[in-house]
Amino acid sequence: MxxxxxxxxxxxxxxxxxxxxxxxxxxxxxxxxxMFRTMDDLARAERNGLGLDFNRFTHARRLAASDSKWLAAPNTEMLYSNAWLDLSQGPVLLEIPDMGSRYYVVQLLDFFANSYAHLGSRTLGNRGGRLVIEGPGWSGQVPEGLTVLESPTSFAWILARIHVRDGEALPAVNALQDQLEVAPLRASGQSLAVGxxxxxxxxxxxxxxxxxxxxxxxxxxxxxxxxxxxxxxxxxxxxxxxxxxxxxxxxxxxxxxxxxxxxxxxxxxxxxSQFETYCPGWIWEGLSAGSGARDHLSRAASAKAGLGILCAEEAIYPLAYVDAQGHPLDGRCSYRLSFSPQELPQAKYFWWVTVYELPDYRLVANSLSRYVWGSVRGRLDPAADGKLEVLLQPDCPAGSSSNWLPTPAEGKFAVALRVFGPSKAMLTGRHRLPQVVRL
Missing domain, CATH: 1.10.3360.10 (VPA0735-like domain)
Incomplete structure (x- = not known):
């Protein structure tokens, strides 16, 4: 005992x-x-078609929806591919295909949920590449000309995201997923089954x-x-x-x-609910998001909200939990989020707004299967005053539904803004966002 x-x-x-x-x-x-829980879930559940061996990519073949449970606060505009790595027996070779003009990012995380590399449109370019990932303390020869990245832990996670353009058929993106490859640099002869x-x-x-x-x-x-x-x-x-x-x-x-x-x-x-204030009505994890520079409590709170948060240079995730009066967002109420031209998110790639049910950060089931509103949805029609606004409420508004983002019928929820390729003004907090206003 x-x-x-x-x-x-x-x-x-x-x-x-x-x-x-x-x-x-x-x-x-x-x-x-x-991280262990997520790996175990993916290894042993036939969830979204994802099974699991170490050092092998598996793919989510459809976009996240309200029935997606394997990851909190899922990204609904990109297809996920993931691979859990066992580097205790030696390095692996990662191959990323040519993505053409499509945005993508391949995120590498250690087993403490810290990101140690972001490989993608912003950093690697869209032609892809071949890299070696080794575990801590490994010493050995790798093929000449390959970039070597060291994982801080012997077990690690690759979480890849590939953007799906509005209205695009999924098979074209699935074909790119199939070209993502990871394999041991040298076979060890040991089983790679997680179980x-x-x-x-x-x-x-x-x-x-x-x-x-x-x-x-x-x-x-x-x-x-x-x-x-x-x-x-x-x-x-x-x-x-x-x-x-x-x-x-x-x-x-x-x-x-x-x-x-x-x-x-x-x-x-x-x-x-006490992350750094981004601007009135919005909070965020700050410039240390996803990195090993976070204190243990901040890292834990981030993991609770969702594993795999990208570094701030890649994307920022301001969150609104309260309305302009400071009251928690409530499914029994209706709200408006209205962007003036000066308040629109400044993004190199794209931005969108998503509603998540609390406390588990799940997408809201609705008759239109609509989960986002923003630049990823093509043309946004401004109101007469030039503002772009979205109505946040459980029921479809009278007239057009194009500016409606469904919220849960009851209970608390959060509004998340994703900005991919944020401008310097957005990174430094000089850019101001509108507050969520209760109607």
């Missing part, structure tokens, strides 16, 4: 100290446990969070800046000689860990 270790110079450790440590461990590990390399994700009780975290860290040690966490986590029974098992935890320590999960969840929920 895993017992509470004695504190130096006393009979038992200080309970408050262990609780504080367990809360911080929850925040430290939340994003990596979400044979990792245990099942556990989600029976709050205590299973720490069981999952123990499994993650055995395969992906904390990054150099977090190396001190190894000794601290051992105080909680993690990273011992044997894998952590829930039924082997001392009842006293078990109670502390369960309380820590509840407190950690509350802190994450509070942090979600």
């Amino acid at each position: 895993i017992c509470q270790k004695e504190a130096q110079g006393s009979g038992r450790p200080d309970q408050d100290h262990l609780l504080s440590l367990a809360v911080e461990a929850y925040l430290f590990g939340f994003a990596s446990v979400e 044979e390399r990792w245990p099942r994700f556990r989600n029976r009780s709050a205590i299973d969070f720490f069981v999952n975290l123990d499994q993650v860290l055995r395969r992906n040690p904390p990054l150099p800046g977090d190396a001190g966490w190894i000794a601290r986590l051992r105080q909680l029974g993690l990273l011992g000689d044997q894998s952590l098992e829930a039924d082997a935890i001392d009842p006293g320590l078990r109670g502390i860990l369960e309380r820590a999960v509840a407190i950690g969840q509350q802190r994450i929920a509070e942090r979600e």
